[in-house]
Amino acid sequence: MNKTLSAHPRCIHRTSEFLGILLCAAAYILQHSYPLAFFSYRSDQSSCIHVYKAIGYLLLVFSAAILKSTQIEMATYGQPHEPGKPTTALITTGPFHYSRNPTYTAIILFLQPGLALVFGSSWLVILLPISYGLFWYVMVKPEEEYLQEKFRVGGEWRKYCEHTRRWL
Numbered sequence: 071m072n073k074t075l076s077a078h079p080r081c082i083h084r085t086s087e088f089l090g091i092l093l094c095a096a097a098y099i100l101q102h103s104y105p106l107a108f109f110s111y112r113s114d115q116s117s118c119i120h121v122y123k124a125i126g127y128l129l130l131v132f133s134a135a136i137l138k139s140t141q142i143e144m145a146t147y148g149q150p151h152e153p154g155k156p157t158t159a160l161i162t163t164g165p166f167h168y169s170r171n172p173t174y175t176a177i178i179l180f181l182q183p184g185l186a187l188v189f190g191s192s193w194l195v196i197l198l199p200i201s202y203g204l205f206w207y208v209m210v211k212p213e214e215e216y217l218q219e220k221f222r223v224g225g226e227w228r229k230y231c232e233h234t235r236r237w238l
Contacts, residue, residue: 085153089205093182093197094185096197097186101191122187122190125187126187126189129181130184137176137181142164147161153213160221160226160227170235171209171236175237178198178202183195183198210236
């Protein structure tokens with residue numbers, strides 16, 4: 071029996087998109103059930119709303135650029151973008167030169183805060199530590215364990231980790 075290493079031995083169907091949607095849905099429900107005023111836009115804050123939203127849109131554009139460049143880099147090397155699929159190459163160029171996890175970095179550091187500012191959702195900000203924890207435990211940790219095992223010969227993974235930060 072040929073056993074193929076999987077980046078997600080616990081569950082191959084877990085994806086960053088699912089986690090992102092789940093967290094945004096939770097923030098939406100919480101914001102409407104238990105509204106918080108920190109980022110909730112009210113008419114008496116009208117001058118700040120435009121600044122917050124502009125910063126939020128910039129974060130969203132930056133996130134989209136990172137996500138797209140990550141997809142392009144993975145396609146260039148013929149690597150699957152879907153978590154859990156076996157990889158044959160350790161990508162260290164493009165956005166992977168700056169972060170070992172550019173997709174998750176884009177989601178946690180730029181997409182979620184950007185959405186919080188655009189939509190005035192305090193809950194998206196409050197849920198950031200939970201997002202970080204979920205992404206770390208469900209996505210990053212299993213992927214890094216898989217990559218460490220896959221690229222241990224020659225010390226490729228170790229060398230990459232020494233020169234490239236996990237997030238930014």
